[in-house]
Amino acid sequence: MLTNEIFEKLKSEFGENILECNDQQPVDHFIVVKSEKLFEICHTLRDDDDFLFDYLMSLSGMDLNENLGVVYHLYSMKLKHKLVLKVMVPKTDPKTPSVERIWRTADWHEREAYDLMGIEFTGHHNLIRILCPYDWEGHPLRKDYQTPESYHGMKTSS
Amino acid sequence: MGELKRLDLEYNQLTSDKMRLNVGPQHPSTHGVLRLEVVVDGEIVTEVIPHLGYLHRSFEKYCEQMTYVQVIPYIDRMDYISAMNNEWVYVMGMEKLMGLKVSDKVEYIRVILAELNRIANHQIAVATFGLDAGAFTPFLYYFRDREHIIWVFEKLSGARLLYNYFRVGGLAADIYDGFKEDCLNIVKRVRKTNEELMDLLILNGIFIKRTANVGILPPDVAISYACSGPVLRGSGIKYDLRKDEPYSIYDRFDFDIPVGDGEVGVPGDCWNRNIVRVREMEQSCRIIEQALEQMDMEGDVKELVPRRVKPPAGEVYMRAENPKGDLGLYIVSDGTDKPERIKARGTSFVNLSVIPEISKGYMFADLILILGSIDIVLGEVDR
Amino acid sequence: MGLLNRLDDPYEGGGIVLGKIEDILNWGRSKSNWYLHFGLACCAIEFMAMNASHFDFMRFGTIPRTSPRQADFIMITGTVTFKMAERIKILYEQMAEPKYVISVGSCSNCGGPYWEHGYHVLKGVDKIIPVDVYIPGCPPRPEAFQEGMIKLQKKINEQAIFNKRKRLKKEQSDDNK
Numbered sequence: 001m002l003t004n005e006i007f008e009k010l011k012s013e014f015g016e017n018i019l020e021c022n023d024q025q026p027v028d029h030f031i032v033v034k035s036e037k038l039f040e041i042c043h044t045l046r047d048d049d050d051f052l053f054d055y056l057m058s059l060s061g062m063d064l065n066e067n068l069g070v071v072y073h074l075y076s077m078k079l080k081h082k083l084v085l086k087v088m089v090p091k092t093d094p095k096t097p098s099v100e101r102i103w104r105t106a107d108w109h110e111r112e113a114y115d116l117m118g119i120e121f122t123g124h125h126n127l128i129r130i131l132c133p134y135d136w137e138g139h140p141l142r143k144d145y146q147t148p149e150s151y152h153g154m155k156t157s158s
Numbered sequence: 159m160g161e162l163k164r165l166d167l168e169y170n171q172l173t174s175d176k177m178r179l180n181v182g183p184q185h186p187s188t189h190g191v192l193r194l195e196v197v198v199d200g201e202i203v204t205e206v207i208p209h210l211g212y213l214h215r216s217f218e219k220y221c222e223q224m225t226y227v228q229v230i231p232y233i234d235r236m237d238y239i240s241a242m243n244n245e246w247v248y249v250m251g252m253e254k255l256m257g258l259k260v261s262d263k264v265e266y267i268r269v270i271l272a273e274l275n276r277i278a279n280h281q282i283a284v285a286t287f288g289l290d291a292g293a294f295t296p297f298l299y300y301f302r303d304r305e306h307i308i309w310v311f312e313k314l315s316g317a318r319l320l321y322n323y324f325r326v327g328g329l330a331a332d333i334y335d336g337f338k339e340d341c342l343n344i345v346k347r348v349r350k351t352n353e354e355l356m357d358l359l360i361l362n363g364i365f366i367k368r369t370a371n372v373g374i375l376p377p378d379v380a381i382s383y384a385c386s387g388p389v390l391r392g393s394g395i396k397y398d399l400r401k402d403e404p405y406s407i408y409d410r411f412d413f414d415i416p417v418g419d420g421e422v423g424v425p426g427d428c429w430n431r432n433i434v435r436v437r438e439m440e441q442s443c444r445i446i447e448q449a450l451e452q453m454d455m456e457g458d459v460k461e462l463v464p465r466r467v468k469p470p471a472g473e474v475y476m477r478a479e480n481p482k483g484d485l486g487l488y489i490v491s492d493g494t495d496k497p498e499r500i501k502a503r504g505t506s507f508v509n510l511s512v513i514p515e516i517s518k519g520y521m522f523a524d525l526i527l528i529l530g531s532i533d534i535v536l537g538e539v540d541r
Numbered sequence: 542m543g544l545l546n547r548l549d550d551p552y553e554g555g556g557i558v559l560g561k562i563e564d565i566l567n568w569g570r571s572k573s574n575w576y577l578h579f580g581l582a583c584c585a586i587e588f589m590a591m592n593a594s595h596f597d598f599m600r601f602g603t604i605p606r607t608s609p610r611q612a613d614f615i616m617i618t619g620t621v622t623f624k625m626a627e628r629i630k631i632l633y634e635q636m637a638e639p640k641y642v643i644s645v646g647s648c649s650n651c652g653g654p655y656w657e658h659g660y661h662v663l664k665g666v667d668k669i670i671p672v673d674v675y676i677p678g679c680p681p682r683p684e685a686f687q688e689g690m691i692k693l694q695k696k697i698n699e700q701a702i703f704n705k706r707k708r709l710k711k712e713q714s715d716d717n718k
Binding site: 183184185190191211212213214215216219220223231232235238239282297298299301302304305308318319320536537 | 579580581582583585586587589590593594595607619620622624625628632654655657658659660661662679680682
């Protein structure tokens with residue numbers, strides 16, 4: 001299925017929770033959805049016979065200056081089609097539902113997005129830092145991140 | 159004497175005090191700086207908690223500070239065992255974003271180098287897996303052969319491990335005279351050693367006893383955890399991006415996709431994951447032979463390399479079949495000469511996440527084997 | 542092999558070597574160095590190649606040990622991150638004296654390619670432990686490893702064992718003159 005067909009089908013099911021469909025070249029086509037119903041949308045995407053997206057390729061956190069974003073790259077092993085799904089969350093309250101219970105691989109991806117971007121995934125069973133030390137301060141991949149002077153007495157600059 | 163009574167105790171009924179063991183971060187068997195917190199009941203593993211980040215080198219932050227060309231050396235340092243393949247994914251993604259179509263000669267050279275690097279990677283993987291099981295000889299044999307592959311790369315790029323050889327739109331330098339003969343010699347060597355190793359290691363009774371039926375990964379779990387590469391194929395799923403979504407010129411070659419078919423043990427165990435790698439080396443040899451035959455030696459490899467890489471605004475998710483699985487790069491461009499964001503979906507990062515699931519209930523010594531059979535490289539896990 | 546060559550030209554009676562005890566001890570120490578391999582990143586792969594058939598690191602008399610307490614020197618091969626730095630320090634402190642450190646590769650020498658924006662990379666392992674030999678390269682070739690090992694052997698050969706303090710004082714007073 002092409003992205004705009006998926007968009008139409010999702011739109012008929014979830015209405016205004018599906019925001020827009022971008023199918024302009026040269027970008028990868030993507031669908032933007034609201035974060036409130038994300039879990040249900042993902043559940044449909046995995047289990048509906050027309051979609052069957054059983055393989056979450058990647059989950060990336062994004063810093064879009066005023067907002068934070070999460071990008072899901074989905075793939076279907078049976079139907080061999082792809083989908084890019086995007087969610088925007090405000091920087092002041094970066095919360096979005098966790099899809100860890102739908103695709104198990106999302107567990108570590110979400111922990112990474114939390115660690116580096118500071119996006120909180122509600123419903124995640126163990127949302128702790130994964131790459132940086134557990135007592136690290138700040139979220140390094142944000143554009144406004146300032147590297148701390150030192151960590152445990154070791155200087156961070158050369 | 160009376161009859162010897164059997165104690166009919168099941169596992170979980172006779173529990174001892176649980177012990178918490180730390181494996182790593184500095185341990186020869188963790189393939190780098192991985193730390194595993196293992197809860198053992200006697201000698202049986204009941205829980206594994208991986209702690210990552212001991213090699214977190216801020217790759218993604220670096221990408222945002224560098225220009226597109228400067229990113230290539232950092233891509234090398236992600237999966238440092240198969241650097242050529244890493245570069246290829248990035249370069250292909252950039253070409254897709256910029257709408258470049260490289261010449262046939264470049265494509266052929268890229269395929270040959272990627273397949274050579276796949277052989278080198280699998281040699282290390284099988285060698286260290288043998289090392290984990292207690293076999294030292296394969297390590298020496300495979301490293302002897304790997305050195306010949308490294309020499310070809312060194313003649314081409316000047317470096318032994320991290321090449322920085324691919325460019326957006328081409329390659330850094332043309333191939334040298336005698337490249338063809340060198341590659342054919344390597345293919346001959348690889349086949350000979352693999353034949354020896356089949357008897358010495360793979361079909362060795364002790365090795366089979368250690369690795370068959372250990373760490374079984376069922377296919378549905380593998381897909382849910384988004385495993386890829388030999389880990390997925392070891393579970394019996396015939397999925398290879400070179401065939402399923404042929405990128406570059408892979409549709410011109412005739413090769414098979416080996417899967418773990420349970421010839422020994424059951425599909426999805428350590429032995430089957432390992433045999434996929436050994437058989438893939440043979441398939442890579444076939445691809446190299448065909449590519450060398452079809453390749454046209456005329457042409458300039460630097461013809462299309464742009465002076466300044468400045469793609470239009472947009473985003474692309476590129477993935478390709480790396481030796482360890484599919485590496486995905488999500489490149490977002492805002493129209494300047496620096497990337498807005500590059501997110502790397504590390505293959506080993508995803509494959510490693512399956513460890514807590516498949517190592518429960520096995521002996522502690524088997525945990526090391528399971529880890530070895532997944533073939534991780536920490537540079538890619540932590541980035 | 543310098544010591545054994547001197548046996549070829551014996552004094553009357555044969556088999557006599559005149560020399561300082563210190564030289565013999567140092568000769569033994571430098572030719573039998575056990576090491577704790579601290580493989581961290583890319584350099585560790587080159588180090589594996591170094592250990593394997595083509596280059597054969599063991600002919601320097603080096604044997605890998607997995608415990609710091611049995612090791613004479615520690616080989617830091619790769620990028621040192623903040624999360625790892627404390628562990629390196631602990632392991633270094635567990636080693637018995639005399640102990641040496643070889644820092645391999647640009648990353649552990651000075652931060653290497655990650656010196657500028659690497660928020661999680663320690664810019665040089667010498668910020669936490671003293672380093673005896675630096676091996677440059679990213680990653681260094683196996684030949685560079687060999688050179689580094691020879692450098693370390695040279696350093697051990699020239700070290701004082703007896704009356705260290707007295708000699709050190711004398712040297713200092715000589716310098717002051």
